[in-house]
Amino acid sequence: MxxxxxxxxxxxxxxxxxxxxxxxxxxxxxxxxxxxxxxxxxxxxxxxxxxxxxxxxxxxxxxxxxxxxxxxxxxxxxxxxxxxxxxxxxxxxxxxxxxxxxxxxxxxxxxxxxxxxAIRQGRAPVVESVELLGLATDGLDNDGDGQTDEANEGLLAPYAPPFFAAAVEVDVRTRLRVVFSDPDGVDPQTVRVRVDEGLFTFGDPSLEVLELSPTTVQATWTPLEPLPAASQVTVVLSAGDKRIIEVPGPPRASFRRDEELVVTTRGAGLGVRDISRPPLFDNRTRPxxxxxxxxxxxxxxxxxxxxxxxxxxxxxxxxxxxxxxxxxxxxxxxxxxxxxxxxxxxxxxxxxxxxxxxxxxxxxxxxxxxxxxxxxxxxxxxxxxxxxxxxxxxxxxxxxxxxxxxxxxxxxxxxxxxxxxxxxxxxxxxxxxxxxxxxxxxxxxxxxxxxxxxxxxxxxxxxxxxxxxxxxxxxxxxxxxxxxxxxxxxxxxxxxxxxxxxxxxxxxxxxxxxxxxxxxxxxxxxxxxxxxxxxxxxxxxxxxxxxxxxxxxxxxxxxxxxxxxxxxxxxxxxxxxxxxx
Amino acid sequence: MKRLVVVLAAVVALPAFALETQVLPQGAISLDLAYLRTSLDKQWGGDRRAMSLIDDIPRYEPGGGLQGILRARPIAEFDFLLVQALYGVTDSLSVGVNVPILMRSTIATNIAWEPGDYQPQLGRAYSLEDFWSWAQSMGQGRVPDRAVDTRFRLADIVLGAKYLLPRFEWMKTHHVRWSTQLNVALPTGTNADPEEAVSVGTNLWELHAAGDVELHLAADKHFFVDEHGVYRLNVGADVFYAFFRPRQYQGGRGLKNPLLNNNAFYVGDTYWIDPGDWLAGTVSVDVVPFIGPTRASIVSGQSLEKAQALPPLLTLNASFTYVATAQSDWQSNSALWDWDREKMWQPGEKNIFRFTGTVSLLRLGLPVQLYASYRSQDILPGRFTRPANVFTAGVRAVAKFW
Missing domain, CATH: 3.60.60.10 (Penicillin V Acylase; Chain A)
Incomplete structure (x- = not known):
């Protein structure tokens, strides 16, 4: 006192x-x-x-x-x-x-x-686009805009981190495609896709990573097992660039912040703003x-x-x-x-x-x-x-x-x-x-x-x-x-x-x-x-x-x-x- | 970052005669030269469980969570030279000086790393290499995996006097002797360097070897004594109180290790440690399996009778010492810091077993005794102490001629 x-x-x-x-x-x-x-x-x-x-x-x-x-x-x-x-x-x-x-x-x-x-994120790879493939032809309104199967439905380009769901009512076999870019080049080996508890990195059969250009990498994830039906699914994306910063130590690439997207699978019945982000047990983030x-x-x-x-x-x-x-x-x-x-x-x-x-x-x-x-x-x-x-x-x-x-x-x-x-x-x-x-x-x-x-x-x-x-x-x-x-x-x-x-x-x-x-x-x-x-x-x-x-x-x-x-x-x-x- | 390896206490076993009450005859001089090899790799917690000499060190990145946990499992080894001289002032009183010299200290830090939280800016959790690279970027050098110091350094010199107390008649009848001993240490040792990440002090507190002042009361009873006074079995006991004086230390200013040793600002330029006193007791058994051949020689003044009273050729000794240690008290400007140290130096105990073999060549005409001993503190776990194990080999020459 x-x-x-x-x-x-x-x-x-x-x-x-x-x-x-x-x-x-x-x-x-x-x-x-x-x-x-x-x-x-x-x-x-x-x-x-x-x-x-x-x-x-x-x-x-x-x-x-x-x-x-x-x-x-x-x-x-x-x-x-x-x-x-x-x-x-x-x-x-x-x-x-x-x-x-x-x-x-x-x-x-x-x-x-x-x-x-912000400076560090500015030199890390940028997510140019995220696309959930097939949403433009699934006969559903996946983005809550009241329209069904518009031309770019399922495509987030230019990508902006979503407050709510990235898409809803997606098929359990929906593929995901993300494009990263960086002036120093994106290191394909650092591309990382996490889907709920599953982690997919370079070399995984379900993750195809292509260098589209010296500055651009495209990663396509294909679910080998169907996603859980009627559920909320968390997708986490990240990648690093090819330029190694030596000073100050330790040596490191510049990494994109983990980008978290939530989608719902068919049967969940939730609107884009109705989702509730599930817990993420990845030992990478703290509340x-x-x-x-x-x-x-x-x-x-x-x-x-x-x-x-x-x-x-x-x-x-x-x-x-x-x-x-x-x-x-x-x-x-x-x-x-x-x-x-x-x-x-x-x-x-x-x-x-x-x-x-x-x-x-x-x-x-x-x-x-x-x-x-x-x-x-x-x-x-x-x-x-x-x-x-x-x-x-x-x-x-x-x-x-x-x-x-x-x-x-x-x-x-x-x-x-x-x-x-x-x-x-x-x-x-x-x-x-x-x-x-x-x-x-x-x-x-x-x-x-x-x-x-x-x-x-x-x-x-x-x-x-x-x-x-x-x-x-x-x-x-x-x-x-x-x-x-x-x-x-x-x-x-x-x-x-x-x-x-x-x-x-x-x-x-x-x-x-x-x-x-x-x-x-x-x-x-x-x-x-x-x-x-x-x-x-x-x-x-x-x-x-x-x-x-x-x-x-x-x-x-x-x-x-x-x-x-x-x-x-x-x-x-x-x-x-x-x-x- | 807290100091990686704090002062490492060791125990130097002070070689002694086999018996608790042994003194030299009047005019005799004993010169003793011993090599001690001390090793220390753990400390006892309050529950008698072995713990690393230093706690795990969780390292945090400001706002970035846990970088990882440094787990050091240091092993400290010390090589001492111990020079002792004893002189028999009378047949009942001997005085002596004990000069320990640290010849070499070797500390292997054995640092392991448990990765902590994912660090987004790195794209991974820190590895040990990442951690040191991070520390070096902030001016903190890497703590060596192995620190060897070969400088000869004097420890505290101990002066002692042992007095064989007058015996009652029943004591003589039953071959019982008793004695008292006073040891006083001179502050010739050094404190650990406050600026070094790995440092060893040589004062008695840091060596945890003996008190600054010790008062002993000991007794021996011989069994199976022959007509020359040589026993086959001896049972001895010793109780002693060891007093430690408070010691002043310097706080670290980060001159060499800016992140490890810079506590002076809040601890103070100086701080005090009151180590806390010891109360201890020893029981010992000496067995003589082999008295050996005896011959009159210059050692016995060419007297066979006197030669037959000389120590047996081989004596085996086993002893157990229990030491109750009092709470050590740190006194600085920071109660928090004090407690961080005091908690591992709470009232505790040591349980020390020692096994010694002594070969005496006096009976053969050579005024020399050879001895070797092993002293262990981890046979029976203690509490809040550091169990050093000590191997000793020495030679003792007696310089009185009849």
Missing amino acids: VSGTAYERGLAHGTQLRSKIRSFYTTLMTNSLFPFLSREQPDIATLLKEYEGERYQNGRFAFELLLESAKNLERNLGRAGRDELRGIADGSGLSYDEALILNTFVDTTLAVRGIGL PPFTVAVRNGRAEGGPLMAHSFALLDANTAHKHTVSILHQPHTGPAFVTVGWAGIVYGMSGLNERGVGVACNPSDTLDNSVVGSVLDQVADLSKARLLASGLPAGYLVRRVLERATTAAEGAEALGEVDPVYGWNCTVADDQGGLEVVELDSDVFKQGQGGVYRYGPTDRDPVSMRRYSSLTDDDVVVGSSYTRNVDDSIVLNLAGQRVVPQRFWSGFFFRSRRVMDNVTRRLSARQAPVDVEWLKGVLVEPEVVDRSDSMNAVVLDLKGRVVHSAMGTVPATNSPFVATEVRR
């Missing part, structure tokens, strides 16, 4: 957790994140020559990069925010700059990592953060919210988890579930009964890309500079200010985030809203704020965005409303595209959302705290490597139930913390 002025709270935090804070800084930042992020330097320096400079050499790239952004973000923290960091620094023995970095690195790192990932919230008749004993947060453990964050009861001298008391030396958590609850939980949502519409756009006239001098408010401070902002979910959503929308986030806000009276945020550097007209509640519907499909009923919502780590988060443009040779084209979170977010939604759908009785805890510990939704905490917020009871301190966090028991002065 910390109380008093901002400085006093920071000082108490820093003093009480001194050794943990210093250990956290060293093991996470110095030992893990700085060197890891420094590996991005060669990629980023190809675009932004400033990072070839002396100042960023000798392993200082990551520290300098994060410090520059931290200094830029510092102005948005307000005097109280800076005082609190000063208190942490004084209490823990970190320098102020180190405390500032520790409290801002998440968003900056996500943005820089996102840019690096991302998600939130589920219920209210009114769906909730037993008052509104509830559950949050599974997984991002970056690096075998150290779990040793430094902490739940803090903040008692500011003005404003409501609140609890955050976070880490030593960090003033916020990614979830929390205040004494007014307002709870909030945020999940990252990859986007190139972020402040760091914005800083490059601002400097695009002379990229030789451009630097990656985060601006706005880190998500954890957004959580704090809600907890410090809001009396209702609507006020919380307003508080979120009033400031620009550093990166993309999906935040769920709920209150003890049944208020429930989701706010999808980006930095709106492309000025798309919404100010980067996309709000919706359980009753809101997509104007095209007239389906709820992410709810089963008027009283629940399931939120993952991908956008549901802000689906065209970024415009498509070419920036200094790099393609800027919406989230679904490059984010490693996209498919697994869709999958975990469907998984949780299925469980919620199967629950007939009102949801209670214990049931939500049970969902959070289900192996199919737990990231066994980077799980950081699992939280159930009892908004009416003003109780935070948190599991943390192990990896995964759900290996630890849930501990209840009351939000009381």
Whole structure:
């Protein structure tokens, strides 16, 4: 518990957790994140020559990069925010700059990592087209457009990652054809097709791989055994190129992200938007953060919210988890579930009964890309500079200010985030809203704020965005409303595209959302705290490597139930913390 | 990344006379030169199960999940030269000095790798080679598969005094002797290098050989004693308390291993270890299968009678030592880090068996004894200790002439 002025709270935090804070800084930042992020330097320096400079050499790239952004973000923290960091620094023995970095690195790192990932995906093979052969003559509407057997039915070209089914009611012997292209050439031996539990690679009799040109490869998969009838089938596609990148090690080709397509076979009777992505037991992907919230008749004993947060453990964050009861001298008391030396958590609850939980949502519409756009006239001098408010401070902002979910959503929308986030806000009276945020550097007209509640519907499909009923919502780590988060443009040779084209979170977010939604759908009785805890510990939704905490917020009871301190966090028991002065 | 191979404790068995209570006659000097070969490949957990000397190291890529698990199964071997000198101040009091010198240490890290999560940017899970390539890209060099150090390094020198206590009449009648012994170590050994990934210290705590101060109380009872005082069977016992002084260590600053040894920032530039004391007891049996021919010689002052009182030609000894070790206490700025170390040094025990054969040529006129022993700590598992096995071969010369 910390109380008093901002400085006093920071000082108490820093003093009480001194050794943990210093250990956290060293093991996470110095030992893990700085060197890891420094590996991005060669990629980023190809675009932004400033990072070839002396100042960023000798392993200082990551520290300098994060410090520059931290200094830029510092102005948005307000005097109280800076005082609190000063208190942490004084209490823990970190320098102020180190405390500032520790409290801002998440968003900056996500943005820089996102840019690096987008650059890497930009040089990996591209899926030019996917075709399910024979759908144009099967006498069925396979793509849900109301037409039967149109000329290109079954052909996804140009390929765009589908939110829902790639096709429905396909024959159990349907063949699949995919074309990859890459300027460096596609290595046929890296082509990989997974169909449910079956894996088909180069040389498999059911997978024919042809080099159509020096830059194009076509893979055709023919099922030797019929697909299961009346089922949902998951197809995963990937390939690597022929150019081996030696530095930084290890040597590797550039690999296309796993592209996941779901099709239904005849008899399933599901529409394109009705599918629910099945679990994928391939040991290649891990469930991302998600939130589920219920209210009114769906909730037993008052509104509830559950949050599974997984991002970056690096075998150290779990040793430094902490739940803090903040008692500011003005404003409501609140609890955050976070880490030593960090003033916020990614979830929390205040004494007014307002709870909030945020999940990252990859986007190139972020402040760091914005800083490059601002400097695009002379990229030789451009630097990656985060601006706005880190998500954890957004959580704090809600907890410090809001009396209702609507006020919380307003508080979120009033400031620009550093990166993309999906935040769920709920209150003890049944208020429930989701706010999808980006930095709106492309000025798309919404100010980067996309709000919706359980009753809101997509104007095209007239389906709820992410709810089963008027009283629940399931939120993952991908956008549901802000689906065209970024415009498509070419920036200094790099393609800027919406989230679904490059984010490693996209498919697994869709999958975990469907998984949780299925469980919620199967629950007939009102949801209670214990049931939500049970969902959070289900192996199919737990990231066994980077799980950081699992939280159930009892908004009416003003109780935070948190599991943390192990990896995964759900290996630890849930501990209840009351939000009381 | 945590340090791959932490300080490897070994046990140097201090050669001793066969009997627990043996002292030298007044004016006698014994010079002892021994070679010790020590090997260590495991530690005992709290449930007496053998574990690797270092825990598995799960490696994570920030945000990328589990890279894999480093499983090191290090085997440490040490070659010591042990120089001992004893002097009989009186027939009841002997003093001595024990100088251990580490001549060579060999540590095979035996690192294996269990692949972790699929890494999309690699298109595969990390292999061990991938992992080291990744680490090297961040400035962390590969930990050698085998580290050999041939520098001669002095360990803690031990000074000792053994006093044969006055015997009661019944003791004389029943061939019982008792003695007390005080050992004090001089801090001439070294701490492990905080900057090296693989490092060996030579102080008594790191060698886990003996306490900084030890107080012994021992007794022997001879059986089947002939008219010259030579026994055929001896049963002995020794109890001792070993005190360890707290030791100060340097934190690592990552000068050589930036990702392995850089704990100084949160641990502190220095930290302390209070090793915890030992309470121990030994029971031993000496059997003389062969007293051997005896002749008057320069060793016995040309006296056959005195020669017949000299040690038998062959003595076999077996002993068992139980050592109860107290909790070791790390004191740094980081309680988390302290506990990571302390958890493997909780109150525990060693169960040490030793088998020794001594050939004494004194009766034949040569003032020399040859001995060999094998000391094992893994016949009977212990708890929270590291079982080193030690082979010793030595030669002892007695330098008093009658």
